[in-house]
Amino acid sequence: MKIHPKFKLNGRYFNAESLAGLSYSLAKEGAPFEIAIGHFLLEWLNPSPEITVKTSGSTGRPKQIPLQKEHMVNSALATGAFFNLKPGNSSLLCLSADFIAGKMMLVRALVLGLELDYVAPSATPLLANSTIYDFCAMVPMQVQNSLEDLYKVKQLIIGGAPVNNSLRKKLRLINTACYETYGMTETITHVAVKPLGDSSGVFKTLPDITVSIDERDCLVINAPKITNQKVVTNDIVKLINEEKFQWLGRFDTIINSGGVKLIPEQIEAKLARLFPGRFFVIGIPDGKLGQKAVLFYESESELSNIQEQVAKLDGLAKYEIPKAFYPVAHFAETKSGKVNRLKTSGQVN
Numbered sequence: 001m002k003i004h005p006k007f008k009l010n011g012r013y014f015n016a017e018s019l020a021g022l023s024y025s026l027a028k029e030g031a032p033f034e035i036a037i038g039h040f041l042l043e044w045l046n047p048s049p050e051i052t053v054k055t056s057g058s059t060g061r062p063k064q065i066p067l068q069k070e071h072m073v074n075s076a077l078a079t080g081a082f083f084n085l086k087p088g089n090s091s092l093l094c095l096s097a098d099f100i101a102g103k104m105m106l107v108r109a110l111v112l113g114l115e116l117d118y119v120a121p122s123a124t125p126l127l128a129n130s131t132i133y134d135f136c137a138m139v140p141m142q143v144q145n146s147l148e149d150l151y152k153v154k155q156l157i158i159g160g161a162p163v164n165n166s167l168r169k170k171l172r173l174i175n176t177a178c179y180e181t182y183g184m185t186e187t188i189t190h191v192a193v194k195p196l197g198d199s200s201g202v203f204k205t206l207p208d209i210t211v212s213i214d215e216r217d218c219l220v221i222n223a224p225k226i227t228n229q230k231v232v233t234n235d236i237v238k239l240i241n242e243e244k245f246q247w248l249g250r251f252d253t254i255i256n257s258g259g260v261k262l263i264p265e266q267i268e269a270k271l272a273r274l275f276p277g278r279f280f281v282i283g284i285p286d287g288k289l290g291q292k293a294v295l296f297y298e299s300e301s302e303l304s305n306i307q308e309q310v311a312k313l314d315g316l317a318k319y320e321i322p323k324a325f326y327p328v329a330h331f332a333e334t335k336s337g338k339v340n341r342l343k344t345s346g347q348v349n
Helices: 016-029 032-045 069-083 100-112 140-144 147-152 165-171 264-274 306-311
Strands: 050-054 064-068 090-093 115-118 133-138 153-158 177-184 189-195 203-205 210-213 218-222 231-241 244-250 255-257 260-262 279-286 290-298 325-328
Touching (some): 050 069, 050 100, 069 189, 090 100, 100 133, 140 147, 147 153, 147 165, 177 231, 255 290, 260 264, 306 325
Parallel strands (some): 090 133, 153 177
Antiparallel strands (some): 050 064, 255 260, 279 290
């Protein structure tokens, strides 16, 4: 694959030969996060038209899937067009290159001619860094812990998990242009973005991507330049038109409680103001209702009067109130850092 002549990595220009040398060195002698970068770059530089990537495992077992390098290039070009990224723009890789989000930060730099710096993935990737970056990608946890340093980033894309209402409000008070992204490994990261300064909650697709819904009201993605077939998702959406939609929740997390269908993500949005840390609503078996909605929150101890506060919350219907509340000291996570709801709730080993 061609390397843009403006491409830089940690301040140095590279051609294919010199990048292969660096990649080999990183793969053999680097820190663990650098080993992942080295292995990916070596795979990118080899003549095979495909790359094998791991899914995150947030909605099922992690698996290996092949992606076409040509499709990854097209995805990078679409991102560059949407965010008006130019050769010589600076960018920061602070995600693991083991997964697609980190890999695509490298591909965008290689294809678009960006000057990419990389740092070890951490909760505070900007803390010890004084550089001002034109473009960066983070997960919500990193953003939450970097609010005082986000002035160092001009455009920030946030993915891996939904941005909660509390964080969304904080981001509207800063100058960084922040975007929540929608996508998955199968779509080579994001296919749609939502400006967090916009209160409408509407995702807009990237160039050459259209969407529709199936009989379940789940999103169907048509992106011929990045995937050979339509991608049928388990995400329940409200379709605005073929380029815009609102995300409501996951079909596979719907709770059928006494014949009432509850969407956990919609309940969580209403409860967000009461929980300073991570939490989630999930359905567990119930002899009377079939399933009942319960809530798990990350805390060393029980929150005082939390059930009473939830019961008094405006906008929360009676049937949406969780039947039980469980504090958990530390949530179980997937290898990519997402909350594993089933394992945390004890429904899988």
